[in-house]
Amino acid sequence: MNRNHLISSFSIFVFLVIWHLMSVNYFNPILIPPPIKVAAKIFEMSEDGELFFHVWASLYRVIVGYFWGCVMGVAIGVAIGLSSLLNDYLDPPMQFVRNITPVAIVPLAIHAFGLDEASKYVVIIYGTIIPVILNTATGIISVPKIRIQAAQCLGASRFEIIKKVVLPSSWPFVLTGLRLALGFAFMGVVAAEMIAADTGVGFLIMQSRNMLLPEQMFTGLFMLGLIGMATDRTFQFIINKVMRRYMILIMAESGFKKT
């Protein structure tokens, strides 16, 4: 572990040095400010609370939108997976719609819901719900038939089979969908904030362009990277704590063997 930390710290350091030299000697500083100036800006905005304000605005929208998108997505995905009728009706339109990125939905959302919070949530929920539905439905359909038959022989009712065989077996797929959806949710919120908000990291980045504040723009980009990493880590942590035995299942399915 230590060796890996050293290597990554070193490569980050080298990257920063190259960035600094290029910025000072080569790039237009209005375009790409040196890392020291960006760091100073981050510090300044943290101190006066402005950074936290915008980060929290974005984060709050994502948390709420993502939560509802996941709940609805899992419910719909399970329904589609369990009912071949629903699947026949809903799968073709879903396969079509999945290609329409949440970013492209932003103008439609604004058109329909104006500039207040609703339009942001629509975009986030859209970005979340589609991958969750698709992955959940796939998971349900992928449960091995013989596993269900085995449960039938052992006396499980239809409801018990769904609860104790179908749903647990599809968890790895559902988790894949949830993780994908998190990425789409962030993509959506940033896009929505750029066009139709006056708070949030997306807004911050767009405002930096309008007001020619490159250090602020890079601060915004840096925060996006940081938030993304932090939420993904938190996601993994929660999963490990809550769903440990399904993590075992996922690791097993990918060929991991306990020694």
Place this chain on the structure above:
Amino acid sequence: MSKLLLTNVTKNFSNSSGEVTCVLKGIDLEISDGAFFTLLGASGCGKSTLLNIVAGFEDVSGGEILIDSHAIEGPGTDRTVIFQDVSNALFPYMTVFENVEFGPKMSGQRKSDRKIAVEKYLKLVSLENDADKFPFELSGGMKQRVQIARSLANEPDILLMDEPFGALDAITKKHLQMELRKIWQETGITIFYITHDIIEALILSTRLAVMTAGPETVLKEIFDIDLAEPRSPANPEFAAMYQKIEDLIDEEIKKRKLDE
């Protein structure tokens, strides 16, 4: 009174263009309580179809199946299936203990009773020390033993086994065959076994049927197996029986080749 009685069982399948194939045509079979019955036949002759029908996963197109004189209505806890693909048949997110506990749990037994049952059957398959492991930590042979314990824990009348040892290496297979025979002798359960391995069939069974090659499969011939114990291919009677059966199967394969 027989444990399992099949009378004129027929099964047709129709494909998407409406063509009907008759897979099983008029199967008559009687299996007594406590028998070890084996269905032998080349691949594709419909052995698994017949097992699926007896298990209740498929309906018959004609004929009748009676267990203890009752008709079958879908899957039931009196007939438990042991599948060849054990990794998918077991519940990978449950421990060995929880897998075996599943049947008793579904039939509403109290926790303390369940524990006794699980421990009893884990001991029977020699896995009492692996109760807290997950299936992915086990070898193929151990997984299959878990499946056997899980099926027995529910104390079914009939154990339906679909080429359960087909995916295992020769050594593990031999051990499990011996263990299965011991378990059968100790529990007195009725077993309906499917295989294409003649030697396995002769080692394990008290009764054996050779299926004709499909389609429209019937039972070509039924034997009562009364070979000396312990069953061994080195025994001349065993070898003679082996030859007889092999000839029957070869005959069927030739017939099928001629038809193609």
